Amino acid sequence: MLQVNNLTFQYKKKPILKNISFTVNTGDHFSIIGESGSGKSTLLKLLYGTYNLNEGQIFWKDNEILGPKHNLIIGPEYMKYVAQEFDLMPFITVSENIGAYLSNFYPEEKQARIQELLNVVELQPYAHTKAKELSGGQKQRVAIAKAIAKQPEVLLLDEPFSHIDNFKKQSLRRSLFKYLKEKQITCIVATHDKDDVLSFSDEMMVLHEAKIIAKGTPQQLYKNPENKLIASFFDEFNEIENYGILYANQLKVVKKSDLKAIVNQSYFKGYYYLIEADLQGEKVYFENDKALKSGLSICLSILKM
Numbered sequence: 646m647l648q649v650n651n652l653t654f655q656y657k658k659k660p661i662l663k664n665i666s667f668t669v670n671t672g673d674h675f676s677i678i679g680e681s682g683s684g685k686s687t688l689l690k691l692l693y694g695t696y697n698l699n700e701g702q703i704f705w706k707d708n709e710i711l712g713p714k715h716n717l718i719i720g721p722e723y724m725k726y727v728a729q730e731f732d733l734m735p736f737i738t739v740s741e742n743i744g745a746y747l748s749n750f751y752p753e754e755k756q757a758r759i760q761e762l763l764n765v766v767e768l769q770p771y772a773h774t775k776a777k778e779l780s781g782g783q784k785q786r787v788a789i790a791k792a793i794a795k796q797p798e799v800l801l802l803d804e805p806f807s808h809i810d811n812f813k814k815q816s817l818r819r820s821l822f823k824y825l826k827e828k829q830i831t832c833i834v835a836t837h838d839k840d841d842v843l844s845f846s847d848e849m850m851v852l853h854e855a856k857i858i859a860k861g862t863p864q865q866l867y868k869n870p871e872n873k874l875i876a877s878f879f880d881e882f883n884e885i886e887n888y889g890i891l892y893a894n895q896l897k898v899v900k901k902s903d904l905k906a907i908v909n910q911s912y913f914k915g916y917y918y919l920i921e922a923d924l925q926g927e928k929v930y931f932e933n934d935k936a937l938k939s940g941l942s943i944c945l946s947i948l949k950m
């Protein structure tokens with residue numbers, strides 16, 4: 646289990662994280678979300694031992710994770726960290742980069758392991774390409790494969806698919822997260838993308854103004870978003886007087902109701918349209934299977950989740 650006790654940290658004067666405590670079970674997929682600048686990357690770096698804490702302690706099982714004051718080499722043996730900037734060797738191939746930490750003592754095993762990792766990150770066709778010739782997204786995938794090569798106990802991922810296109814992202818996400826679960830590698834992901842969280846996280850935590858403002862399963866936080874910040878992470882939402890926070894898919898056009906609105910605009914979203922309407926001076930958003938004409942008067946009803 647990873648245990649964070651009362652962690653406080655500041656770079657200069659302004660506290661970035663204040664009295665942060667949480668635990669992550671061994672083998673779990675744990676997500677950290679929050680606005681840009683809320684301290685997600687800083688927290689991952691602290692978990693990796695990059696900086697000295699101002700206060701608090703971090704433990705992985707019985708080992709305390711200590712900062713550079715106590716260690717010459719940053720990062721414990723059992724942990725790997727994939728930062729937003731990838732640390733690859735540009736003049737050697739994808740396979741050589743992935744195998745950089747693997748022993749040369751058993752060359753056949755090493756090659757088999759590299760093949761397995763190339764499959765996980767779906768980079769088989771690039772095995773012999775030099776890292777400097779790869780796109781940003783391909784480099785990101787090599788960095789992930791390199792980090793899991795020696796099967797760490799804990800993997801810290803900072804925006805792991807941010808450079809990867811939508812064609813690849815879905816299958817890569819499934820392939821990597823399935824692999825980590827099978828191997829029981831504890832995985833802590835800082836992300837802006839709900840698709841990294843909803844189907845994969847055992848637990849998630851929301852950072853805001855240096856504090857944890859919510860923690861739970863994705864189902865719990867999705868169904869009961871305590872505030873707008875949490876709702877906005879998951880979906881388009883509305884805040885309607887007397888009704889609270891409602892996702893766009895919880896409002897539906899009906900023949901009669903007390904919620905009367907005027908349509909402003911329809912946005913094509915694929916299998917549905919997102920409709921923007923005016924409800925007593927407030928903008929509301931809801932989903933509809935057809936586009937609606939601007940100026941149309943409609944009635945809305947609320948669907949329970």
Ligand SMILES: Nc1ncnc2c1ncn2[C@@H]1O[C@H](COP(=O)(O)OP(=O)(O)OP(=O)(O)O)[C@@H](O)[C@H]1O
Pocket residue numbers: 656657661679680681682683684685686687688835
């Ligand atoms: N090396 C540093 N020195 C001083 N301040 C820093 C440093 N790194 C980050 N910060 C500040 O700490 C705060 C948190 O930054 P951090 O990168 O942890 O946020 P984040 O939630 O990961 O943001 P993003 O989602 O944009 O990646 C920001 O205000 C940032 O300016």
